[in-house]
Amino acid sequence: MLEQELVLERNARYYRNRLVREFLKTSKIQILFMPPYSPNLNLIERLWRFFKKVVLYNQYYEKFTDFRIAILHFFKNIKRYRTQLSYSHPFFCQK
Known part of the structure; x- marks a missing residue:
């Protein structure tokens, strides 16, 4: 098998x-x-929700360039958020 x-x-x-x-x-x-x-089970949906929380919520970008830099910075440093992203998915919360 x-x-x-x-x-x-x-x-x-x-x-x-x-x-x-x-x-x-x-x-x-x-x-x-x-x-x-069931978007709560879809990893990409969780990534986009987390991205919006970090980059968009309570943020004001006066220039589009600043907004673009924030987006690039998020994805360039995504390993920094590894723990938060992995524990946000139900499959990773199980032992």
Whole structure:
């Protein structure tokens, strides 16, 4: 038996396509679908929420250049937020 790689994905129709299903039958990949309308489980949605909290909330950028610099600074230093980002996801909160 092959060791399975578990992939957590949105419940999008293209993952249920016949070609995808056939490929998955012979691959090591198993897709676990998130429930519909569950942005709290989607990592990118959590990243965007955290990004807005750090870069946008209670901030005023007089010039677009300042706003752009803040965005670039956030992503350049994203490792600084690793702990906060990982603990914001329910899968990482389990022991």
